[in-house]
Amino acid sequence: MKLKICAILIMAGGLLVAQDDQQNTTEWSAGRPDGHAPISVMGDHMHGKGEWMFSYRYMYMNMDELxxxxxxxxxxxxLADYMVTPTNMPMNMHMLGAMYAPSDKITLMVMLNYLSMEMDHITRMGGSFTTEASGFGDIRISGLYKFFNKNRQTMHGQLGFSIPTGSVTESDVTPASAPNETELPYPMQIGSGTFDTNLALTYLGQTDQISWGSQLRGIFRFGENERDYRYGNRYSLNNWFAVKASPWLSVSARLEGLIVGEIEGADPNLNPMMVITADTANSGGTFVNGGIGFNTYIPSGALKNLRFGLEMALPLVQDLNGIQLKTKETITAGLQYAF
Structure with missing residues (x-):
C-alpha cells in the first residue's frame, strides 16, 4: 500500500477497518498488462461470461551439444556406443488458440500447433547429414473452472485432453537409407499418437503494482500409439512474478521445475543401436528453467484488450537420462486479443 495511504490510515484509525473491508471485496483483475502470466505459460487465466479470446504464439527452441x-x-x-549422433536441433512452433467463457465460472479452450524441426548429425565414419520434419501437431481441448476470486487472489483448475492428430510416422532420407526415406527417431515426430490427459491448478495474486502466480501441471499418457510406445508423463511447477511498469507494460521473471519421464515401449522400426535418439534410454530428465520477459496491453481505444508478450528462457539445471542433446535458449512471443 502506498506511503500516502498508510499515513492517512495511521492518522485516522477508524478508516482501517473500512479499508480492509473494501480490500476484501476486490477481485483479481486481468485488465492490466500483468493480468496474464508470461506468454510461455498456458491456461493461466480465465474470462468473464460471454467473452472470447484468440491468440497466436510463436516458440523457438534450440537444442545444441550433448x-x-x-x-x-x-x-x-x-559415437563410442552409437553409429550416429545428433549435434543440433532447432525447433519452430506456431500455436493458435481460442478461449470462450459460457459463464463466469467456466472457460473453454482449444489449441492447435504447427511444428517444423531440423536435426544435424555426424556419423562414426566422419560424415554428416540433416533430417527435417514438419506438420500439424495434436489438438488440445480443455475446460477451466474458477474456484474463487476475492481479496485480489484467484484460483482455477484445468482438465484437458489431447487428440492425436499429429504424425508419429515422419520419415526422411538418411545416408543409410538413400535413396529411400526411413522413419525418424522419437524427437523428430510431430505428435504423441496417444490420447493424453492434462491437469493443472493455477493460483494468481496481485497488488496495485505487482502480480504473481504459480501453476502445477501434469500431462498423463495412457496406452500406446500405433508404433507401440508412449512418451513419458510430464510434471511441471511454474512460478512467476511481474511488475506493472505502466498502464500498458509489465516485466516478468519466471522459474520452472520440470520432470519428463522416459519413453515407454519402443518403435519396432527404429534401431536403438544406430543413433542416440532412437534409444528410449536416452529420453526424459529433470530440468530447472528460468525466464525473463514482458507483456504489453492496450487498455482503451480501438485495439482495447490487445496484448503482446515476449519471453526468453534458459535452462538453469539439466539432469538428463542417458545421453541427449541439451536445451539451450527458448524464445516465445505471442499476440492475444479478447472481446
Whole structure:
C-alpha cells in the first residue's frame, strides 16, 4: 500500500477497518498488462461470461551439444556406443488458440500447433547429414473452472485432453537409407499418437503494482500409439512474478521445475543401436528453467484488450537420462486479443 495511504490510515484509525473491508471485496483483475502470466505459460487465466479470446504464439527452441546426466558430453562419447549422433536441433512452433467463457465460472479452450524441426548429425565414419520434419501437431481441448476470486487472489483448475492428430510416422532420407526415406527417431515426430490427459491448478495474486502466480501441471499418457510406445508423463511447477511498469507494460521473471519421464515401449522400426535418439534410454530428465520477459496491453481505444508478450528462457539445471542433446535458449512471443 502506498506511503500516502498508510499515513492517512495511521492518522485516522477508524478508516482501517473500512479499508480492509473494501480490500476484501476486490477481485483479481486481468485488465492490466500483468493480468496474464508470461506468454510461455498456458491456461493461466480465465474470462468473464460471454467473452472470447484468440491468440497466436510463436516458440523457438534450440537444442545444441550433448549432455549425459548432469555433465556435458562429447560426440566421441556418443559415437563410442552409437553409429550416429545428433549435434543440433532447432525447433519452430506456431500455436493458435481460442478461449470462450459460457459463464463466469467456466472457460473453454482449444489449441492447435504447427511444428517444423531440423536435426544435424555426424556419423562414426566422419560424415554428416540433416533430417527435417514438419506438420500439424495434436489438438488440445480443455475446460477451466474458477474456484474463487476475492481479496485480489484467484484460483482455477484445468482438465484437458489431447487428440492425436499429429504424425508419429515422419520419415526422411538418411545416408543409410538413400535413396529411400526411413522413419525418424522419437524427437523428430510431430505428435504423441496417444490420447493424453492434462491437469493443472493455477493460483494468481496481485497488488496495485505487482502480480504473481504459480501453476502445477501434469500431462498423463495412457496406452500406446500405433508404433507401440508412449512418451513419458510430464510434471511441471511454474512460478512467476511481474511488475506493472505502466498502464500498458509489465516485466516478468519466471522459474520452472520440470520432470519428463522416459519413453515407454519402443518403435519396432527404429534401431536403438544406430543413433542416440532412437534409444528410449536416452529420453526424459529433470530440468530447472528460468525466464525473463514482458507483456504489453492496450487498455482503451480501438485495439482495447490487445496484448503482446515476449519471453526468453534458459535452462538453469539439466539432469538428463542417458545421453541427449541439451536445451539451450527458448524464445516465445505471442499476440492475444479478447472481446
Amino acid at each position: 549432455r549425459a546426466g548432469s555433465d556435458d558430453a562429447t560426440t566421441d562419447q556418443a
